[in-house]
Amino acid sequence: MHRETSPPILTVKDLTVAFGPMERPARAVAGLNLTLQPGEILGIAGESGSGKSTLCNAIIRTLPRSARVGGEVRYDGRQLLALSEREMRGLRGSEISMVLQNPMTSLDPLFTIGNQVDEVLRERRRQGQSNDQVTAIGLLRRVHLTAPELRLRQYPHQLSGGMRQRVLTAMATAATPRLLIADEPTTALDASIQDEILLLFREIRDRAGTAIIIVTHDLSAIRRLSDRIIVMYAGRLVEEGPTATVFSAPRHPYTRALLDSLPQVEGDTVTLKAIPGQVPNLAELPHGCAFADRCPVAIARCRTEDPTEMQLGLRHRAFCWLADTAS
Ligand SMILES: Nc1ncnc2c1ncn2[C@@H]1O[C@H](COP(=O)(O)OP(=O)(O)O)[C@@H](O)[C@H]1O
Numbered sequence: 001m002h003r004e005t006s007p008p009i010l011t012v013k014d015l016t017v018a019f020g021p022m023e024r025p026a027r028a029v030a031g032l033n034l035t036l037q038p039g040e041i042l043g044i045a046g047e048s049g050s051g052k053s054t055l056c057n058a059i060i061r062t063l064p065r066s067a068r069v070g071g072e073v074r075y076d077g078r079q080l081l082a083l084s085e086r087e088m089r090g091l092r093g094s095e096i097s098m099v100l101q102n103p104m105t106s107l108d109p110l111f112t113i114g115n116q117v118d119e120v121l122r123e124r125r126r127q128g129q130s131n132d133q134v135t136a137i138g139l140l141r142r143v144h145l146t147a148p149e150l151r152l153r154q155y156p157h158q159l160s161g162g163m164r165q166r167v168l169t170a171m172a173t174a175a176t177p178r179l180l181i182a183d184e185p186t187t188a189l190d191a192s193i194q195d196e197i198l199l200l201f202r203e204i205r206d207r208a209g210t211a212i213i214i215v216t217h218d219l220s221a222i223r224r225l226s227d228r229i230i231v232m233y234a235g236r237l238v239e240e241g242p243t244a245t246v247f248s249a250p251r252h253p254y255t256r257a258l259l260d261s262l263p264q265v266e267g268d269t270v271t272l273k274a275i276p277g278q279v280p281n282l283a284e285l286p287h288g289c290a291f292a293d294r295c296p297v298a299i300a301r302c303r304t305e306d307p308t309e310m311q312l313g314l315r316h317r318a319f320c321w322l323a324d325t326a327s
């Protein structure tokens with residue numbers, strides 16, 4: 001497919017984001033590399049605290065000022081980390097859309113939902129995307145908001161978290177961005193609505209060739225929706241590959257543990273298996289592999305040497321000393 005061979009729309013090179021004191025930094029993202037092709041859907045998985053939101057925010061430059069960012073984020077030939085705030089705002093309003101994890105900060109509390117949705121529709125017309133009859137009410141219906149007429153007159157604080165999330169999704173999928181970043185866009189929603197919202201993302205990719213990065217704790221959603229997956233642990237990318245490959249043959253013990261923690265359904269019983277142990281403190285990472293303390297197969301080397309990238313097949317890689325041994 002041409003998608004595979006066209007130049008990437010996004011290239012992240014050796015990205016590092018540190019918080020806290022210089023002498024004892026917590027690296028929420030550490031030396032991360034990834035590329036995204038036009039029209040590709042990339043899923044990001046990993047426990048809470050693994051750096052998924054920090055990665056998304058670093059790409060679109062919505063990190064707090066206290067974050068120290070290194071490396072490169074190249075979007076369509078432009079080095080995003082070097083753009084002015086104004087140039088970046090311009091891109092965010094047109095080519096790059098996002099649904100961030102904390103919706104209260106992404107909607108302007110001073111304007112009604114209607115004002116904000118209308119602004120997106122105006123931008124869409126400015127870009128010459130107005131040949132269809134999309135209305136503000138239609139957009140809210142698409143994300144299954146009840147009483148859309150009322151919602152348009154309301155202010156963000158009058159909506160629940162789940163409703164705000166859906167408004168943001170409606171806005172992000174109204175235009176036809178070239179890159180869409182969605183950080184847990186369905187977390188606060190009922191399971192039945194989650195699926196339909198996720199379908200919206202697929203639809204916009206199919207319709208407009210939008211490249212999408214989607215973060216969700218819902219691995220089954222990633223499995224259904226994404227072409228490729230990256231798994232993060234303690235700020236690092238630990239495994240990456242085509243979704244089908246990673247789900248059928250995960251090579252990093254952390255990926256296996258994550259997949260094992262999917263709810264297991266047997267008859268009427270649903271068991272949730274948590275991964276034993278805890279995510280390490282980022283400011284006090286042990287030597288070697290950050291997962292070694294929780295890893296069921298760790299060997300001595302894992303506690304002394306950082307695992308290097310192991311190429312496992314076409315576009316499949318893992319950072320584990322044991323990734324190329326049978327499990
Ligand atoms: N503004 C911040 N200040 C200090 N530490 C932060 C900040 N944002 C994130 N972190 C730290 O970065 C790590 C990763 O957080 P986050 O990117 O939110 O993970 P995830 O989205 O995977 O749950 C956490 O340890 C968190 O405490």
Ligand SMILES: [Mg+2]
Pocket residue numbers: 052053054101183
């Ligand atoms: Mg997050």
